[in-house]
Amino acid sequence: MNNEPNKHPWQKILDNPWLLLVLGVIIPVLSYTVWGWIELVLIKPALLP
Amino acid sequence: MSHSSSHNLAAPGTPGRVCGTTGLGICLDAQKFIKLNAVVGIVFLLLGGIAALLLALTRWQTVHLLPADWFYRILTFHGINMLILWILFFEVAILYFACTTPLNARLFSKKVAWVSFALMLTGGVMVDYIIIAGKADVMMTSYLPLLAHPLFYLGIILVAVGTLVGVFNYFATLYVAKRDQSYTGSVPIVTFGATAAAIIAVVTLLHGAVVMIPTFTYSMGWTPQPDPAWYRLIWWGLGHQSQQVNVCAMVSVWYLLSHIVVGARPINEAVCRTAFVLYILFINLASAHHLLVDPGVGATWKIWNTSYAMYLAVLASMIHGFTVPAGIEIGMRERGYTNGIFGWVVALPWRNPAFSATVLSLLIFGFLGGITGVTLGTQQINIIAHNTLRIPGHFHVTVVGGTTLAFMGLAYYVIPLIFQRDFICRGVARVQPWLFGFGITMLAFGMSFAGSMGVSRRSWDIEAQGVYGPAAHLWLGVLGIGGVLAFFGLLIFALLCVGTLFFGAKIKDRAMTDWGTPPALAGSKAGSLAHDHYATKGTMVLTLVFLACFAVYYFANWKALADVWPVR
Amino acid sequence: MSLKPLTSPWFHAPAGYEKIWLGCAILWCFVMSLMMPYWHFRGKQNSTGEAYTVIPADFLARTEKFVAANRVGTFKGTTANPFMGELPLVEPPAGGDAYLIGRMWQWYPALRLRMGETYRLHLSALDLQHGFSLQPLNMNFHVLPGYDHVLTITPTSKGEFTIVCNEFCGAGHHAMSGKIFVE
Numbered sequence: 001m002n003n004e005p006n007k008h009p010w011q012k013i014l015d016n017p018w019l020l021l022v023l024g025v026i027i028p029v030l031s032y033t034v035w036g037w038i039e040l041v042l043i044k045p046a047l048l049p
Numbered sequence: 050m051s052h053s054s055s056h057n058l059a060a061p062g063t064p065g066r067v068c069g070t071t072g073l074g075i076c077l078d079a080q081k082f083i084k085l086n087a088v089v090g091i092v093f094l095l096l097g098g099i100a101a102l103l104l105a106l107t108r109w110q111t112v113h114l115l116p117a118d119w120f121y122r123i124l125t126f127h128g129i130n131m132l133i134l135w136i137l138f139f140e141v142a143i144l145y146f147a148c149t150t151p152l153n154a155r156l157f158s159k160k161v162a163w164v165s166f167a168l169m170l171t172g173g174v175m176v177d178y179i180i181i182a183g184k185a186d187v188m189m190t191s192y193l194p195l196l197a198h199p200l201f202y203l204g205i206i207l208v209a210v211g212t213l214v215g216v217f218n219y220f221a222t223l224y225v226a227k228r229d230q231s232y233t234g235s236v237p238i239v240t241f242g243a244t245a246a247a248i249i250a251v252v253t254l255l256h257g258a259v260v261m262i263p264t265f266t267y268s269m270g271w272t273p274q275p276d277p278a279w280y281r282l283i284w285w286g287l288g289h290q291s292q293q294v295n296v297c298a299m300v301s302v303w304y305l306l307s308h309i310v311v312g313a314r315p316i317n318e319a320v321c322r323t324a325f326v327l328y329i330l331f332i333n334l335a336s337a338h339h340l341l342v343d344p345g346v347g348a349t350w351k352i353w354n355t356s357y358a359m360y361l362a363v364l365a366s367m368i369h370g371f372t373v374p375a376g377i378e379i380g381m382r383e384r385g386y387t388n389g390i391f392g393w394v395v396a397l398p399w400r401n402p403a404f405s406a407t408v409l410s411l412l413i414f415g416f417l418g419g420i421t422g423v424t425l426g427t428q429q430i431n432i433i434a435h436n437t438l439r440i441p442g443h444f445h446v447t448v449v450g451g452t453t454l455a456f457m458g459l460a461y462y463v464i465p466l467i468f469q470r471d472f473i474c475r476g477v478a479r480v481q482p483w484l485f486g487f488g489i490t491m492l493a494f495g496m497s498f499a500g501s502m503g504v505s506r507r508s509w510d511i512e513a514q515g516v517y518g519p520a521a522h523l524w525l526g527v528l529g530i531g532g533v534l535a536f537f538g539l540l541i542f543a544l545l546c547v548g549t550l551f552f553g554a555k556i557k558d559r560a561m562t563d564w565g566t567p568p569a570l571a572g573s574k575a576g577s578l579a580h581d582h583y584a585t586k587g588t589m590v591l592t593l594v595f596l597a598c599f600a601v602y603y604f605a606n607w608k609a610l611a612d613v614w615p616v617r
Numbered sequence: 618m619s620l621k622p623l624t625s626p627w628f629h630a631p632a633g634y635e636k637i638w639l640g641c642a643i644l645w646c647f648v649m650s651l652m653m654p655y656w657h658f659r660g661k662q663n664s665t666g667e668a669y670t671v672i673p674a675d676f677l678a679r680t681e682k683f684v685a686a687n688r689v690g691t692f693k694g695t696t697a698n699p700f701m702g703e704l705p706l707v708e709p710p711a712g713g714d715a716y717l718i719g720r721m722w723q724w725y726p727a728l729r730l731r732m733g734e735t736y737r738l739h740l741s742a743l744d745l746q747h748g749f750s751l752q753p754l755n756m757n758f759h760v761l762p763g764y765d766h767v768l769t770i771t772p773t774s775k776g777e778f779t780i781v782c783n784e785f786c787g788a789g790h791h792a793m794s795g796k797i798f799v800e
Contacts, residue, residue: 007628008628010323010628011235011319011628014235014241014319014322014323014326014628017220017244017248020245020248020326020329021248024245024249024251024252024330024333025248025252025255027330027331028252028290028330028333029252031353031354032286032333032334032336032337033256033283033286035354036282036337036350036354039347040282040345040346043345043668043670044670045669045670045671046671046675046739046765047669048671048676071620073620117788118788121785121788121790150620151620151621151622152622187785188785192784192785195745195746195787232622233624234622235623235627236623237620238619239619276763277746277761277763277764278761278763281761304619305619307619308619308620309620313619314619315619316635317629317631317632317635318627318628319627319628319629319630320631320639342664342666342757342758342759343666343759343766344668344740344759344764344765344767345666345764348657348663348665348666351664352653352654356649356650356653359646360646360647360649360650361646363646364643367638367645367646368638368639368642371635371638371642375634375635423649427649427652427653428653428657428663428664429653429656429657429660429662429663429664431664431757432662432757432758433755433757435748435757435758435759436748436757436759436783437750437755437757437783502755503750503755505748505750505781505782506783507783507784507785508783510791510792511791513696513792513794514698514752514779514794515698516752516779516781517752582632582633582634582635583633583634584633584634585633585634588634589634589637589638592641596641596642596645599645600645607656610660610662611661611662613754613756614662614770614772614773614774615735615773616662616663616756616768616769616771617663617665617667617768617769617770
């Protein structure tokens with residue numbers, strides 16, 4: 001049965017929708033949104049000599 | 050008011066019934082909301098489809114049906130109704146199924162489901178009304194500084210919030226089912242895929258709220274204009290990530306339908322689920338491919354994100370591209386269809402519309418959608434593709450030829466099993482997926498080739514530029530004819546569904562009328578190939594052919610890129 | 618099984634054809650992962666997104682200064698397009714900066730460039746988002762108001778090139794046009 005103590009660690013992750021929810025929100029938000037937002041905030045003004 | 054202490058469908062007093070075809074339990078609350086959301090979804094599909102016909106007959110410049118202002122208006126309408134309304138309503142219906150029947154569980158809350166439905170429907174009607182009233186000619190993307198009437202943004206916010214409420218109901222049902230031990234063991238793959246879709250939906254809808262609320266308050270004159278570059282970044286967190294919800298839902302439907310029709314099962318549950326986890330973690334990064342030729346976001350951000358973190362999410366799609374056909378092949382071989390490498394393919398129930406829709410969806414999404422998507426989404430190749438018709442050429446084979454066609458296939462079982470009505474005009478139904486799939490493929494070819502010649506998307510008239518020749522017009526004609534065929538495929542589907550709901554033979558105390566499943570031959574043994582890891586010869590050949598096509602298309606595009614001016 | 622909970626052990630490693638496919642797919646993804654960085658360093662066509670913030674009125678003023686200093690003639694449109702009646706024809710210094718505005722509904726000014734020379738082409742919009750789409754080469758970049766999008770670009774072919782707009786910008790969008798001549 002799957003509730004035996006020798007459940008593979010990866011299976012424990014697969015069976016845990018709450019952990020997947022947290023990771024599934026954090027990882028894209030950091031990698032795409034937050035990083036992209038930082039890139040935009042750091043843009044310098046044009047010199048236009 | 051209190052919930053019953055057990056959300057187990059088998060608990061006394063729980064409103065449920067046993068399906069006469071599958072023997073599975075159905076929560077009557079979930080059933081009600083599956084019906085509501087599916088029907089409303091199909092209504093929006095039909096509206097979006099009528100818009101599609103008008104657009105196809107306009108871009109086909111020989112016909113040039115709509116005047117310019119109505120073209121841009123209907124284009125906005127089409128995008129919203131197809132990419133947001135049709136698909137989110139149908140997906141909410143799928144979620145209600147996936148958290149109840151497979152887990153023998155009861156829907157968490159009827160009240161929450163009503164709130165979700167009311168918000169989504171109000172928002173949908175609001176946004177459709179304001180577009181047709183001519184106050185929101187901004188395209189689905191509504192890029193600032195283009196400004197629409199506040200009701201446009203408010204409508205989208207209501208749809209997003211409503212969907213989030215539905216997703217909450219899904220997770221709550223999962224939680225209570227586990228807590229009350231409505232089921233034991235791990236959830237089945239269909240539920241796992243639906244959970245992946247729901248997780249991605251959370252990310253999507255959060256981005257929707259973050260971008261739409263300040264834009265709404267700006268449109269009301271209460272706050273300053275959000276920055277256009279910031280708007281694009283966050284909007285595509287809503288816009289593309291909603292499509293990733295579609296991918297997960299579509300793949301779940303592939304597993305579901307292939308199981309129902311030919312008894313397919315995942316050949317390795319761990320591999321399939323890991324593929325869904327790769328989607329959960331990384332597929333949303335690819336929203337970056339809308340910003341590849343944008344100012345402001347740098348090359349490193351572009352390259353890392355558009356590669357789905359080194360193509361891990363593409364790996365996931367390639368995994369499903371093997372495991373879904375492999376499951377079908379195993380199911381067929383175990384039934385005795387063991388002739389040669391492809392004997393099982395010939396014996397498949399091609400006349401079963403749910404099955405043909407599934408296979409067509411898989412082939413169109415994989416060969417056409419996936420290959421073009423990954424290629425167009427490389428930072429540098431995007432230079433020769435951004436905002437050309439190649440882009441709609443890509444997403445019509447993924448969202449329409451892939452997801453929508455799979456959902457149509459699902460309807461051929463949902464209506465008999467959930468609405469308990471046998472389909473009318475069954476002969477016509479058998480042809481419908483082929484007509485729709487062919488039409489969409491033709492439309493997409495027209496778009497892709499015209500786009501390769503530099504024809505823009507979202508443009509009413511290419512003659513105004515004076516730079517496009519007869520070849521471009523030829524491909525726009527192909528687009529037009531494909532669009533007409535696809536429209537008829539869609540219209541037939543909508544009429545069949547509506548007609549069946551009113552006139553279909555009621556199913557009571559019997560199984561639904563079978564669409565066609567391959568009979569088990571003499572010598573068949575269920576489960577006999579469970580330990581034969583080299584049984585799926587046909588699938589292996591298919592996937593290697595796919596890989597070869599991928600490599601050819603991919604490198605051909607790099608070559609085409611190398612021919613344009615150096616730029617940095 | 619796809620619809621019923623799994624109650625017997627199901628977790629095991631991939632094997633057989635599935636394992637072979639996994640290997641092929643991983644290898645292909647690895648190859649693709651190398652392509653973009655490779656092209657970034659060794660390829661000639663890239664979109665690095667070099668950009669600076671700018672106030673549209675300032676960008677317009679800088680462009681007019683560029684036009685005044687480098688004007689070599691006038692482009693007269695030959696089609697019925699009402700927005701392309703006449704544009705100043707401007708040639709930036711070899712290796713220098715060129716300024717191009719996207720506005721409803723033209724690209725201003727017309728440019729004359731020399732083949733083989735590298736220019737820093739500054740793109741910005743005055744009003745809405747626009748799509749810089751150079752035909753028939755089919756090179757496409759996004760242009761935003763409030764941002765100076767700089768393309769370091771080297772024409773390697775001669776002729777008359779038309780800039781189409783491929784981001785929706787209102788009623789005249791499909792007619793929005795511009796010109797680059799390379800000699």
